[in-house]
Amino acid sequence: MHYLRKLKYTSLFNLLKNNYCIIVFLIVILFVLYHKINIFLILFLILYFGYLCKKSLKLSIILVIILAFIFINFFTRLYLQKKNFQQDFDKIGKVIKIKKTNTSYQVIFKVGLEKVITYSDTYLQCGGIYHLKGELSKGSTAHYQGGFNYHHYLTYQNIIGILNIEKMEYIKKGFSIYQMNEAMNHYFDKVLKTKSAAMIKALTIGNKNDLDESLQQDISNIGISHLFVISGLHINILAMCIKFILKKVHLKEYKIYIFTIIILFIYFFVTGLLISVLRVIISYILRLINKVLNYQLSSIDMICINMIMVLFINPFYIYQYSFILSYITSFIIIISSHLLTTSSKYQFFITSLKISILSLLVTLPIITNINPDINFLSIFYNILYIPFITYIILPMAFLVAIFPLLECIFNYVYLFFETFTHFFANIKIFTITFPSVNIIVIFVYYFIIYFILKNLELKRKIYRRGIALLLILLYWNNISFFNYNNEVYFIDLPKGEATLIRSSHNQANILIDTGEFGYDDIILFLKKQGIKRLDLIIITHSDSDHNGMLSSIIDHFNVKSVYYNRYDTQTKNKIPASISNAGLKANDKITLRDIELKVLSPTKDYQNSNNNSLVILANLFGKKYLFTGDITKVVEEKIELTKDDVDILKVAHHGSNTSSSLSFLNKIGFDISNPNKIAICMNGYLNQFSFPHSNTVYNIQTKLYITSYSKTICIRKNKLLSKYNIINRW
Template identity: 35%
Template structure:
């Protein structure tokens, strides 16, 4: 039946038209899903141009695109409606554990309830449940946290893309019963590794064989990521290829005819896919292997790129949200780039070293925008490292791992290989001169990057070395511009950051003229450091510390060690330990300021209004700054309390500003009636810290405020921007606009589906 259908399909006119053109259909689907998710104008324009091109080439392409887009749209709208009507609030009932993952703080569980999947955490002492356990639980279901600042990790969207509706804060939980489930096989194998092997051996085995992303400790995971070999510990085409090679050799030893290999290996691969809980990287390899066999057996004449694109389309039809998972993106991006570079690799097929080096560099270059999107750091030495690591893992470590899985008494031998492997990885991770830090890429940068990279590889593939040299120059120039993106920023910004604890305000003047940071947030949190890198900021002209509390100056030492700081500004009367620690890192160009002092930073003006004398309370020694920034006026108040507010009001009884940063996170000790009568302001900004444990801001403080209030704990980071054409800054509308575009697309599909 299948054979007859494939023969008929092969001789249809549409099939022949689509041969060597599947990449257009695939790209259309990817652009459509990206547009729905991001609302990017650049992606929308690319999709529009592609559809016009397809229509001009062959109307059948448009018809097929519309059918596939309708299928994807139906899936998206169905899930979106289910997601929007998901249950949030108090819950009491039964649930089944689908996944359990250990972390530094306890265990993370995914539980299936009657209305969807949810996530919850338990400390180790609160209980230890297994996959397949049915539990009775009581708690409150809430939405996960969104991104708290520009370029921040959107945990809510991350869970949504995994089809997890929210998280549960557990009040009570109890075991009911245990039932066998296929999803428990993976957990059982991991428990076997923990019981039968030493800690280091079990860690590597779980990561290498089972693809357990949580197997490595935090420091080791950082080392592996920095060296650029994390892909070796995500079950992918490399691993499955080794498995297939080993299975083929075993079948040859037992003299099984080659025509039966497919019927034996495919069910085994599917079994592995089931054990791995349908991990997307294995789905890709499984579909690829099946399509390869069908193409050979039924002579479908599909090219490698056709099969690859059909693979993408099939996987996206199964679940369109795979496109927004990093495992999918990196897996298909790297494999696709190697397929497109196959002719280039064939030219150096006999030169194994050069061919391997080209393969590693192509894989690295293909993944640069994705890696930069995630972490900003790209280690270009990883191409050289992988030249050694890939053969070692493929031909030594992975086969040995499979062997010791069945022969645990060889743990000593295995450990003698694993220990040097991890030691070398630790050593290589300390080599930093090959690491480049890229600012967060925009969609325009991503599109231009791949266009230029594609042009360079095309020239090399055709052997046009003069053109390749020019393309190489243009590509390097583009990378240089990207690395220095801050110099081309045409927008002035003031950002009141939404941090876990504490306060920080970042002021960015267009074209990298002036970068100023007021306070740094709580010690131990790197959000400010990450944001500076993602903006491409390498230099802080001024670091202003309002006072020395750890939630304001805790990260000052680390920031001064990682960035070039021109001038440190502190209160003249603050002698706290936080300020003394900061001074250890910056003795030169330090200003100790008091009321009446002022300074100019480029075209920005700062005037110190407080303190005029020392106070017994450290909070009252905070700097209070009046600032004129980009056509708006601001009052930064630190943590001053009623006593300092009264003194300030006596000296400035009719102060008028646009924005006031409410003192001490909105606590009852500040924002007195005297202060509110003395200062006339349009907007109040409260940076309370979304993980603060003091109940900031106090409800009574909020009642006092009769102007619009921006509480970062509720509304996330406040971003005020001024472009080249504007005279003053305005609150952000771009994010809301993108969300509206995405929503409109989904609403349009919902309307079409009701017709």
């Protein structure tokens, strides 16, 4: 304590005071650049750092030292992960986390300083030590633009890979700090019997695994997910209760502070070391030190110190959405605090409305990475739900955790919450989809927000800035109209096939097949691309891995027409009467603007859904594509094409051995004499049939892309430069 008192008199303390925000700003910029290099950001960083050096060289040196410490920590962790990754895995590991999934248990083992993730059919005791033997693999990168990058997720959770266990032997029972969280889970499972038990777990110990999936989706849809993350509200309630009890036993104030901090850290362990809890505990300690020692640090300084301390502990946290959202929301509320105050008799409502609007605007670019659908009614839902959660549900959840007999009362509150949340979630009139955009758009958006807040602070008019904000949101929402490329996407789905054909400036959008039922990747992909309208959906045949998501796509998008093969009654029955549809056969033609499609098959009913697939020769943006559905060699023999008729081939039946005969491939010129031709095999990265077959791969002598390895393939023609590119890095 003596050293802490003397700290405020040092030159270092006074130099950094009111400058911590600069450190945080530079940290964020550097981590953004590490994730994705951008020449404009690099130039800006160089100019800004040059300005800092000119302003204060000593401050600049201190900034470099702090940044170096964080980034050395960051890159050391990455190096150790890479060094410790061994495909042939044979090590001792300790169970630290276990989570029940639909079909098995997801288990995280601590192995040395790193972790591995695996799946087990049986429950493993937390803390148990096992001898693990198997094959270690890295998580998959994003399957399409804006898709979930499982490799990055595992890396920033300090998990070196996914272990496919061949042999697992129990050695002995060990200790893990996560056992406290596991014990609380078992306690709740034992004493709580109603449906509300999952919400009590979520609110008190941060375990949302048991929350009903449909309820979680409803909570996300109305924009109140943040209320189910353990935050300052939880810690403040807990701290107040602790201080109230300790005051009753007449402890001295400094002892009350010490006991409170100790109990809060115990709670941190009970929640399973949640970063949100750590952040709030550090914030509580900083506020306490600032008050007791009279440091006179501003709120901005304290939240910046908080963030720097958390990143000192683990710099990987900066890539976790919960970390980003909590800090960016706290920043905006602090710097806008003077704009939030009002003397109106409706102070609570007006302040809550301002906070909701500000929070939504500043978190919009981050939230759209998770879910592109933004419900603007969430501004009002938060005003309704925040007091309801704060004053009723959260205190009751803690009470039920201590006195389980009250569960029956809480269950009625839970059912009320569930019913109304589901009702609000189905109101989608103000839900707007924001697709993926480049980082320049995001920076322009934030600059506009900054100038709006600056003008409000100076009490100037914001009409022009407000119009600029509306224009950038309008541009963002309608980004497809500003796309000058013609593109064909062969989408990497878990199972099945889907191909998107889109012409420049949103003139025409065609989807061939929809992927397997139950996998909504195709929905998310289309929304991330800014697709709102599908002029035409073509279903090649009735198998569920080709037409499974048709009904869901019709629900989410403005579908103009659906075509299918004339023998496919199953697909026909899925199409609402309001949407035009037709069954196609050989020699039928479709023309949509500059897109030409000619049907080559079926010529008859083969009494087989695969052979009845639509085979389409498409003239797309100067290249000739052949889409083959799931036809077998029987149909391939009947297709009359020459070597000059096809430039790009969609390999039939996911690369099955029943298709892609050598004679057919030679007939259309996919042999060694035509290296510029391209074949694309859409095998599904979760397919259970080991597609593509080795014979198919051998038969194709041209360039072959397999989507489970190469991810989504985009063949793009730049309309301005008349240049073709093949893109498969997302």
